[in-house]
Amino acid sequence: KRTNQADRKSGTALPRPAQTVAGGNMMTWSASVAKMTAEPTFWATSVSAYSSQYGPELNAASKATGPPDVYPTHGDSPNAWASRGSGAGEEWITVSFAKPVVARSVIIVETLHPGSLARIDDVSGPKPAILWEGTTGRINQARVLSLELATPRKLSKIRLLLDTTRCSGWSAIDAVGLVPKRKGGKPGSAKGRNKPSK
Numbered sequence: 001k002r003t004n005q006a007d008r009k010s011g012t013a014l015p016r017p018a019q020t021v022a023g024g025n026m027m028t029w030s031a032s033v034a035k036m037t038a039e040p041t042f043w044a045t046s047v048s049a050y051s052s053q054y055g056p057e058l059n060a061a062s063k064a065t066g067p068p069d070v071y072p073t074h075g076d077s078p079n080a081w082a083s084r085g086s087g088a089g090e091e092w093i094t095v096s097f098a099k100p101v102v103a104r105s106v107i108i109v110e111t112l113h114p115g116s117l118a119r120i121d122d123v124s125g126p127k128p129a130i131l132w133e134g135t136t137g138r139i140n141q142a143r144v145l146s147l148e149l150a151t152p153r154k155l156s157k158i159r160l161l162l163d164t165t166r167c168s169g170w171s172a173i174d175a176v177g178l179v180p181k182r183k184g185g186k187p188g189s190a191k192g193r194n195k196p197s198k
């Protein structure tokens with residue numbers, strides 16, 4: 001059982017972005033790590049802000065950066081970001097990338113009690129926009145979520161909003177990535193991906 005070692009950076013609720021980008025399609029990805037990393041993917045390099053973290057080292061917000069190092073394992077690992085408490089309601093994290101990417105999809109790797117993701121915001125510029133909002137369904141195994149954007153979008157900073165009341169126990173995010181637009185503007189393939197259960 002976890003002890004109460006926590007670091008909360010901000011306890012305020014997030015303002016809702018006024019803009020919404022239509023047409024995004026959330027998919028699940030059952031690929032292995034080798035297949036997932038074979039395609040060019042830009043992984044988050046830093047954390048700009050977060051609602052809380054379980055500890056300053058174990059399950060710190062910084063654990064959501066870099067390529068996946070827990071997936072495909074499902075379970076309580078210190079190497080993925082987890083919030084201060086379980087089932088506490090709204091939690092969020094904002095990650096930044098080394099350089100802007102014209103992305104066709106956003107990748108989120110969940111490795112503990114998937115199902116709490118409620119919204120993805122583009123906070124790259126002064127006017128935040130909602131890229132996706134909804135539910136992804138609960139599952140008792142690690143998984144990769146891929147938000148397929150209707151139109152490639154230049155992104156440098158992404159915010160994930162979690163509703164931790166949707167799952168029993170802690171939820172953990174292992175990695176967040178951007179898949180760039182294909183050369184020539186061809187749409188990405190959804191091979192190996194399936195619509196999530198609701």
